[in-house]
Amino acid sequence: xxxxxxxxxxxxxxxxxxxxxxxxxxxxxxxxxxxxxxxxxxxxxxxxxxxx
Numbered sequence: 001x002x003x004x005x006x007x008x009x010x011x012x013x014x015x016x017x018x019x020x021x022x023x024x025x026x027x028x029x030x031x032x033x034x035x036x037x038x039x040x041x042x043x044x045x046x047x048x049x050x051x052x
Contacts, residue, residue, distance in 0.1 A: 003035075006019045
């Protein structure tokens, strides 16, 4: 769920995603350990059934 939320571009981030900014600030190993990955824009799903 969090990968989908953090892969959504935001105007407040100058059309960047939180994931893109995390890549700049966090170590790649940490991103991998936390299973953080980008979801392609055409596959982002932000509906409650994602939790099921």
